[in-house]
Amino acid sequence: MNYTRKRALLACDFCRHRKRRCDGKQPCSTCREASADCVYKELPTDRIEPSSSSQGAVVERLSRIEALLEEQGQKLSEMSLTAYYGSTPASLHSFRSSPLIPAASPASVSNRSQEGDDTSLENTQFLIPRGHTTTLIWLLSLPAVRSVIGDFPENYFHELEENSPLPRPLDLVQPMPLDWPSLEPGLLRKLSNAYFENVSPHLPLFTRQYYEALLEDFMANGPTEDIESAICLCVCALGCISSHSTEASGHLTDCAEDLGLRLFQPALRVILSKTVWGFGSSIQICQALVLAGTYFSYMGRPLHSWKMVYYAGHKFLQLVNDRSSPDQPDQYDESYLRAFWCCFIAECDRVAELDVVRSGIEPLSDKVPLPRNVEASDHDDLIYFVAETAIRRLINRIHSSLYSPDNVDIMVLAESAPAPNNPGLNNILTISSELNRQLEQHYNSIPVQPHIMVDPGSNDRRRILNFRYHHARHLIYRLFVLYIVLQPQQQPSPIPLASSSRSPTPQQGLYPLPRIILEKCHVCIQSGEALLHAAADILDKRSPYLWSVFDVSASCLIVLFLASRSPYLRHLTPDIDALASLVVPKMRKWATPGSSLESELRIVDMLLASRYR
Structure with a gap:
C-alpha cells in the first residue's frame, strides 16, 4: 500500500x-x-496546533463536555436508587441529556476571554472523523508491519466482506414466494424468552410488555407481510442463535442453524421490502432494521450489520424530519429513545472499525434524551446500557481529538525528535491526560456494585463495559507507542526467545527518551494486555460484539507486536506468546473460511511467527 x-x-x-x-x-x-x-x-482555529489558542480551546471543550458524563452519572445513580420498579420517579421522566457543550465554568470563561472567541470550535462536535487512524487496515500500512506481511489495499477487509456470499436462504436476489416457518406457540415463547435473556441486555430495544403485544397478535393471526411480523420473527431468530452462542457458524447443529435461518429469511425479505420500497417511516421499521443488523452481528458479518443499521439511521432521521417539532426531544417516547441509542452504538462501532459511510444520526446524540426506566424487568440492563452509551461517546471523542487526520499526523510527528519541549508531543500529552481523566470519572460514576473493575466478569454486560474501558484507555495512549516505534533512527531488532523481564528502563546505549513518554507507552501496553484478557472472555461465545472484539483484539496484538520490536519499549512489553495463547484460540474459533475474520487471524499468525525468524 502506498502511503500518502x-x-x-x-x-x-x-x-x-x-x-x-x-x-x-x-x-x-x-x-x-x-x-x-x-x-x-x-x-x-479548528486545528490542534502547538502554542496556539486552539490547543487551550480544545482542552477547554473537553473539560466542558465532561459535564455530560457527570449528568449521565447522575442519571445512572438515580436509576440505581429507584426503590420501586413499578413506577418511574418524576426526576427520571424529566431527564434530558445535556447538550454536548454545557455552560462553561467561570474559570473557563475567564480563560476564554483571554484567548478570544472561537466559534468554529464552539460549533464543532466530537464525531468520529472520516479517515481516522485507529482502524486495523491503517496499522497494517505502517512500514514495520508491511515489512513483515506485505501490502494490503485500503479496502481489503471491506472487499472480503462484500464478496463473501450469504447463506443461501438469505440470498434474496432471486424473487421467490415467502416461506413462512411453522412454529408452535410454545417454541415461540421459548425463543422469545431466550432473546430477552441473552440479547436484550445488550440491546434494550423495547420492553417485554411492548413485545408481548406484538407476539400475541402474531400468534393469534399468524405471520403476514407486515413489519410487526418481521419483528417477532427476528426476535425468535436472535433467540435461536443466542441459545447456541458457543458454537461457530458451520459447527451449529443442523437443526439449530436451519431454524434460525428459516425464521430470519422471511423477516429479512419483509424488512428489505419495507425499507427499499416503503417511502414512509415508522419506529417499527427502525426497530426491525436494528434487529436485522444485530442478527448479522451475531453471524460476524459487519458490513451487512452496518447496512441494516445505516438504513435504520436514515429511517430515524425521516421520522425526525416528519415530526411537527423535530427540535423538541422531550416529545420522543420510550420506543424512540431506545431505537435511537441502539442504532447510535451499533453505527459508531462500525464507523470506528471500518470507517464506513455515516447515516447522519450521530449529531442527534446531543438532542435525543437517554432512555428512561419503565419496567422492573430491564431496570439493571438499562443502567448498563446508559453507561455503555456514555463510554461509546467518549471513545468517539478520542477518535476526534487524537486520530483525526486534521488534528494529529503521527507519521509526520514521528519525524521530530522526542525532546521534552516537542510541541506536538505536548499537545498529545495535554489532550490524552484530559481524556483519561474523563474516562476514570465516568467509570467511577457507574452505580453498580461491586465496581466494574473489581468484578468485571460476573455477567456479560460487565464484561463489555470492562472491555470498552481498556479499549478507550489503550486508544488514549496508543499514539505514544506509535510515535516511538515510528522513530526513523530506530531499527527493529530480533526478539529474544526469553520472555520480557519488564525492567523499568530500556536497554543501554539508546537515545534518552522523556520519562513521561515511556510512562504513557507503558499505560497503553498495560491497557492492551488487559484488553486482550477481557476479549478472551467475550469471545467464548457468540454476541453482537463478535466482530468488533475480534477486530480490536487483532489491532491490539499488532500494537504490542510493534512495541516488542522496539528497543525502547521491549522491556515494557508482556509475554506476547502467552497473551496470544490466551486469545488467538478464541479468535480461531470464529474465523470461518473466506471471512475477514479468517484474514485478520492469518495476519496475526504471520506477525507472531515473524518474531523468531
Missing part, C-alpha cells in the same frame, strides 16, 4: 504550494535556498 504523506503540522505558503517538507523556521530552508518569501498563513 499528509501535511506537516506547520508549513509556509511556498512549501505547501510545492508540497515540500517545511522545517517551520523563519525563513525555512526551502525558501532560503529558493530565495523566496517565506510567509506563514494564520492557522485555522
